[in-house]
Ligand code: ADE
């Protein structure tokens with residue numbers, strides 16, 4: 001209807017989407033064939049006509065990592081980036097900050113430069129052919145060691161043209177922000193901007209958000225919705241204008257609640273919350289579907305839907321002269 005057309009027409013920025021989470025079963029099949037390798041079991045078992053099937057974070061990660069086996073050459077990484085950016089462009093997304101997980105590739109023998117040259121070529125091609133702008137945020141896998149993260153940071157230093165920041169993802173249980181304080185301190189010194197996943201309904205969600213803000217000094221928080229449990233922390237994040245990158249469809253898959261109420265409450269309290277897709281090939285929702293979910297299932301107004309996108313450009317890491325052309 002009319003509201004659907006309004007959402008589709010909004011110029012959008014996406015700040016929380018994992019490149020490896022954009023690997024559709026269709027693309028995985030094409031790459032497996034091109035690389036003359038069998039389709040990984042996880043793709044075979046989990047994929048249906050529409051996409052992957054699973055029900056929580058553990059069952060998701062158990063498909064997500066093995067499926068990456070089909071990514072072998074720089075061309076594969078370029079095609080993955082181009083595949084996502086083509087879909088984002090169709091949804092009127094103008095600017096994207098893309099997470100990627102280099103350790104999921106280097107740990108299985110794919111050289112770091114292969115990953116980076118591929119992704120860089122994909123981003124350049126999308127800019128050239130579609131006019132969509134994108135940058136990379138390199139995530140450390142928090143269930144791996146701080147030493148491996150530091151070595152990965154050193155690998156990234158020659159790629160500052162395309163990597164603008166660092167993040168932290170994978171399994172949060174027992175892997176608090178503090179574990180990576182030294183790595184993030186060094187990343188800051190090197191000029192990278194900082195963000196971190198503080199996932200939905202973790203055992204120590206609020207404690208982890210506090211560490212991310214106070215001990216790490218993050219510029220943004222990914223998810224972070226559990227901040228609603230602590231009024232003081234809400235006020236601090238509001239004052240510091242720290243963006244929260246929320247993902248309603250992802251929330252509804254990994255928990256039983258899409259957190260629409262909490263997301264809207266934070267928006268109305270003046271926190272810079274944004275709406276994003278997380279792992280769209282797996283959770284079956286690109287950015288428009290995430291906005292539709294909030295639109296159909298809460299009392300959000302059109303003005304507030306615009307505010308989500310204003311927030312996204314405002315807390316994005318576009319240099320300010322480029323940002324002003326979108327706002
Ligand atoms: N890596 C990719 N997607 C993720 C998610 N939803 N949670 C934690 N780590 C991830």
Ligand code: ZN
Pocket residue numbers: 016018169197222278
């Ligand atoms: Zn994520």
